[in-house]
Amino acid sequence: MRAEARPGAGAAADATLFSWLSGGLPWWKALLVVGAFACMIPPWAARMPSNAGLTMATLVGLVLLIPVFVDRSTPRVVHVMALALLLWLALSIATASVNGSDLRWSIFHSVRPLIVVADLAFLVWLLRVPRRWPLAIVAVLLGSCIAGTIGLYSYTVGQPDLWRFAFGPSLSPLIVVVAAIQWHRGRRAWALALLVLIVSVNVAAGLRSVLLQCAVAAAAALVFGIAQRLRFRWPLIATSLGMVLIVLSVIPVYGAVAESGALGRQQQEKWRLQSDVAGGIILGGRPEFTLALNVLPLVPVLGLGFDPTIPANIAEARDARAIQHVMTDIDRVVSRTDPKYPSYVADSSTKLLAYWARPSHGIYLHSGVFQYWLWCGPLVVVPFALVLMAGLMLVGRASRRYGAAGVLGASALLTKFTWDTLFSPLGGGGLALMALIVALLAADTIARKEQPAQQPAADGDFHVGGLVSASHGDGARRGADRATEQS
Structure with a gap:
């Protein structure tokens, strides 16, 4: 089952990483990926590492990822992520044995990279079946709710904060990715609606870090789109400067509002705690x-x-x-x-x-970078800095190929990596995100060298695995969309 090219797609399919992500995933494998994602929710929802649903969900998730790994038609970058996942789990078990920690506690922290892999595999499916993304969202939401409920009440262990520990960290990045895809396909109303939805839910849930990550990605995409519309010569540089100005403006405004108590007592106390620490808010x-x-x-x-x-x-x-x-x-x-x-x-x-x-x-320490620093010395900062540079390069390539949509998706990934490595525990998904960023950039670079030079696309056009769509919402593209949907 191959995706049908839209009318006017005469140019050869783009042979880079992004075309790999758009093909080679049949429906039965997509169902396995969704099932794997659903089974990874209980570890997030489980309060205690002794929860029986924790180990079950982790093992089931690994089993369901096996077909994605062994099938030769799967994009190579997914294979890289599967290998990185298995290596990370092995290192976690080894670390647990060295530290004398409980094995289930190690698994509890190690399942977070599973969600990163599932996000990538789910993105493959979304790009493979572009007209069925609403069904995909419904399937993931339903599976997450069912699996989360099982995880919550295994051994009668309840979780007081469902969004923070269960659904927010995994569903928020997915919705941002879906918004990026819809933006790229010209459905900007859908993209904005999804972004407003996820921001609203996170605001209602208490201004968690997931909101910050999604908001930064959305702001970067909007600023990049404005820079393109104003015809800046270097829109990415203009976007970087714009984001710096936004951050410098938002921090004092948020501080004043939080200090006044308008955001609630918890935010007021948190702001006072943060701003009173030596070194200021940074x-x-x-x-x-x-x-x-x-x-x-x-x-x-x-x-x-x-x-x-x-x-x-x-x-x-x-x-x-x-x-x-x-x-x-x-x-x-x-x-x-x-x-x-x-x-x-x-x-x-x-x-x-x-x-x-x-x-x-x-x-x-509640910081992956500084925990490694404590273990291995200051030179450990070097690989983190290199991955950060790779993430910035990935944002640049995505912006040139997909415009604001590429900036949205790549910025969400880069922001999550930066936050998780600086401000999340060692057991978080920082290492998996490092592997993901490097794998994406390396696979794209290798693909460019392996494939012959392609005919450059017309100005303002983007290619996704043979699907061609104009960068502006003109009538011709809308007519092509309607013709494709009717067929």
């Missing part, structure tokens, strides 16, 4: 980021393996930096104000972060 956006800067210089020798020695003078730093709460048992760290947020401790006189110093595991 370092205080996550207090553990500031903690990392304060703790790392005190470690006598960086890179002591998986069990770094806690220096004796850490108590002095704790007193000097108002880091006053140390727990040696991670399972017993409980906030005095809200049990759902065990890493924050607050009372009437102090607002501070509880960090975990476990004798058997060393110092645990």
Whole structure:
């Protein structure tokens, strides 16, 4: 079942990575991918690592991904991601054995890369069957709800924040990707509606980081579209400058609104906690980021393996930096104000972060970059910086090929990578996102070298696996869309 070319698609199909993503996925494999995605929701929804649904969902998800990996017609970049996934799981198990951690706890953190792989595989399906994306969304939502319910109530373990831990982190990026595809196909009303929907849901759910990631991607796409419409010579540079101005404008405005209490008490307290930390909002956006800067210089020798020695003078730093709460048992760290947020401790006189110093595991930081820094030394920043550069290159290539739609999708991926590596725990999907960005860029580069030069497309046209659509919503394209849908 091949996608039919639209009328006027005389040029050869684009032979780069993006054409690989648009073909080679039959319907039965698509159902397996959707099933795999649905089975990956319970690990997000499960509150405790001992949840029986956790291990079951992880194993079922791996089994359902096997056909995607072994089928030769699957795009090579999906194979790369499957290999990266298996390698990441193996390293996680090895790390768990070295640390003496519970294997299920390691799996609990390792399933997040599974969602990244499922996002990519689901994107393959969306590009393969462009006229059936509403059915795809319904299938994913339904499967997520069913699997999430199973995960929630296995062993009668409930989750007080469904969107934050279950549906938000996985569905929000998918909806942004779908919006990018619709934007590219000229259905900008649908794209804007999806973006407004996901932003509204995340605002109602409490201004989580998922909202920030989606908002940054949407803002970058809109600014790029405006720069193109105004015929800037270098629209990507104009977009970068525009995003800097937006960030510099939004932070003080948000701070003033949050300080006034208009966004609720939780946001008001969070803003005060962030802005009171030494270094301002940039370092205080996550207090553990500031903690990392304060703790790392005190470690006598960086890179002591998986069990770094806690220096004796850490108590002095704790007193000097108002880091006053140390727990040696991670399972017993409980906030005095809200049990759902065990890493924050607050009372009437102090607002501070509880960090975990476990004798058997060393110092645990809520930042993947700084955790690796603590383990391996400052040179570990180099690969993260290289991946960041690769992500920026990916945004540039996507912008030249797909305009604002490409900026939307690539910016969402890059923003998620940046946030997860800086402000998420070591067990997050940062490594999988690194592999994804590098695989996308490498596969696109290899494809360009392997294939002969293609006839350049007409100005303003974009190619997606033989599907040609004009960059502006002119009448000819709308007529072609209607003819295709009728056929």
